[in-house]
Structures are given as C-alpha cells and as structure tokens.
Amino acid sequence: MRFFTDADIGAVLGWAELIQAIEQIMVEPEATAPARTFHTVPDGNGNDAAFLLKPGWVAGEIIGVKAVTVFPDNGKQGLPMVQAGVLLFDGVTGSLVGACEANTLTTRRTAAASAVAAKRLARTDASRLLVVGTGALAPMAVQAHAHVRDFATVQVWGRNPAKAASVVEEVAAHGLMAEVVTDLDAAVADADVISCVTGATEPIVRGALVKPGCHVDLIGGFSPEMREADDDVVRRASVFVDTYDDAAIAGDIAQPLASGILTSADLLADLAELVAGEHPGRRDDDEVTLFKSAGTALEDLAAARLAVG
Numbered sequence: 001m002r003f004f005t006d007a008d009i010g011a012v013l014g015w016a017e018l019i020q021a022i023e024q025i026m027v028e029p030e031a032t033a034p035a036r037t038f039h040t041v042p043d044g045n046g047n048d049a050a051f052l053l054k055p056g057w058v059a060g061e062i063i064g065v066k067a068v069t070v071f072p073d074n075g076k077q078g079l080p081m082v083q084a085g086v087l088l089f090d091g092v093t094g095s096l097v098g099a100c101e102a103n104t105l106t107t108r109r110t111a112a113a114s115a116v117a118a119k120r121l122a123r124t125d126a127s128r129l130l131v132v133g134t135g136a137l138a139p140m141a142v143q144a145h146a147h148v149r150d151f152a153t154v155q156v157w158g159r160n161p162a163k164a165a166s167v168v169e170e171v172a173a174h175g176l177m178a179e180v181v182t183d184l185d186a187a188v189a190d191a192d193v194i195s196c197v198t199g200a201t202e203p204i205v206r207g208a209l210v211k212p213g214c215h216v217d218l219i220g221g222f223s224p225e226m227r228e229a230d231d232d233v234v235r236r237a238s239v240f241v242d243t244y245d246d247a248a249i250a251g252d253i254a255q256p257l258a259s260g261i262l263t264s265a266d267l268l269a270d271l272a273e274l275v276a277g278e279h280p281g282r283r284d285d286d287e288v289t290l291f292k293s294a295g296t297a298l299e300d301l302a303a304a305r306l307a308v309g
Contacts, residue, residue, distance in 0.1 A: 006101045013105070066085070111141045197220050207231070243270050246294035
C-alpha cells in the first residue's frame with residue numbers, strides 16, 4: 001500500500017493530463033459514482049461543520065472513496081476550509097492499494113472539471129477571466145481555465161484585497177499574469193468567463209450585469225444554503241451541471257428548483273453528456289452559459305488513478 005502526500009499529488013497532476021483523465025472517466029461505461037452522503041458535525045466550538053463520503057469505482061479496475069470535511073471557521077486558524085483524504089482499493093481483489101492526502105487533489109480536480117466544461121461552454125474567443133474568491137481553489141481556477149482559453153486579462157476579486165493579492169502572486173509563480181480588482185460589479189460586467197470559488201450563502205454575481213456570451217462557472221457551493229449567483233443569472237443562462245443528483249442539492253440549483261425558476265428539464269446536460277457530445281455545448285456567441293459543479297467521486301477517482309499510476 002502506497003501513501004501520497006499533497007506535495008506528491010501536486011507534482012504529478014498536470015493540467016493537460018488531469019483534464020484528459022476526467023474527460024476519459026466521464027465516458028467510461030464501467031465507471032460508477034453512487035450518491036454522496038452528507039452529515040452535519042459539531043466542530044466543538046458551537047458551530048456546524050460538514051462531513052461527506054463520496055464513493056466511486058471503475059468495475060474490475062479500481063474502487064475509491066473520498067472523505068471530506070468542511071469546517072467554515074478554519075480560515076481564522078490559517079487552515080483550509082475543505083480538507084480530504086482518499087482510499088483506493090484494487091477492483092479485482094478488494095485489497096487496499098493506496099491512500100492520498102486529498103486537499104491538493106480536490107482543488108486541482110475541481111478546477112480541472114470546470115475547465116472540461118469551459119472547453120465546451122465558454123466562447124472560443126473569451127479574453128477576460130474573473131475569479132471570485134480567494135481560497136485554495138482560486139489559483140487553481142485561474143490555472144485550469146487558462147489552460148483551455150487564452151485570456152488577455154485575468155482578474156481576482158475577494159472581500160479581502162490582500163488575500164486576492166496573494167492569489168495573484170501565486171499564479172504569477174506559474175507564469176500567469178493577473179490583477180486584483182475591487183469593483184466586483186464592474187468586473188462582472190466586463191468578464192467573458194466568471195469562476196466563483198466562494199463559500200457564499202448570499203449571491204455575489206448579479207445576472208443583470210452579466211454580458212451576453214458570458215460563461216458563469218459556479219464551484220464553491222455544495223449545500224442547499226450556499227449561493228454564488230442570483231436568480232437573474234439562472235433565468236438568463238443555459239444551465240449545465242457536473243452531475244444531476246449532486247448539483248440539485250447545491251443552493252445555486254436547489255433554490256431555483258424549489259422556487260420554480262428552474263425545472264429539471266432546464267438542466268440541459270451533465271458533464272458526461274457534454275464530454276460524450278450528446279449536447280453540443282455553447283450554441284451561439286450571445287448565449288449565457290452556467291456550469292454548476294458540486295463535485296463527483298468520478299473526478300476524484302480520475303485524479304487519484306492518474307496520481308498513483
């Protein structure tokens with residue numbers, strides 16, 4: 001049994017390889033990801049944290065399960081809000097074959113999955129990327145989206161400009177130029193791609209400001225209470241999801257479904273259907289597209305399988 005640290009994972013999960021691995025597993029007929037389980041766990045400080053279990057397998061090859069904790073107050077201690085680990089088992093014998101720290105795996109595969117969607121949903125001439133949020137996912141979102149589109153301008157917004165500046169510094173170390181913006185509404189109005197990586201429970205992106213042809217990528221929210229884009233974004237957009245079941249739990253989809261703004265028929269395709277070409281993706285240059293990512297175990301399994309070789 002081999003153990004892989006976050007540093008090990010980061011060293012082997014290149015963007016091109018990871019994006020390809022996610023595309024591959026999405027259309028593998030033997031790949032399965034049952035519904036995740038979600039539990040509320042007291043954090044010992046009077047607050048609620050979350051604990052998720054996400055299994056998946058490729059029959060006859062590999063079985064994996066990711067355990068995820070979400071502790072919203074961790075930022076006060078300089079710790080990631082989301083932390084995780086993955087266990088891997090042989091798909092023929094059931095033997096434990098590997099274990100991974102999965103913080104880096106999670107951020108990289110999440111950003112890569114959004115890039116898989118953006119390849120099919122963002123305008124081919126998209127030149128302005130706005131990343132909303134400053135957590136661990138923010139620099140990954142910049143790098144992943146920049147891998148599938150050639151952006152002339154990359155902007156980062158956060159409630160704390162100093163944290164946004166740290167994201168800019170981090171992506172600069174990877175050869176990507178970005179800038180901090182403080183006027184979110186103006187940045188939203190100018191953006192061709194908006195990637196939200198926050199833990200917001202109130203909408204941050206307003207649909208009235210989103211320009212025709214924009215692609216809106218919602219990564220941060222995973223629970224019914226979490227919301228990054230308002231109802232106007234949903235009304236204007238062609239809506240796509242990573243998986244129907246998991247996305248329907250996340251507030252950006254769950255709340256519009258509950259209010260009747262969305263119906264299940266308005267969810268045009270999931271990531272597997274996009275990759276397989278069962279839906280054409282973007283259909284014209286003025287179409288506003290929305291991709292809601294809630295995370296699927298198949299993305300984790302693709303990343304872990306790639307990492308362990």
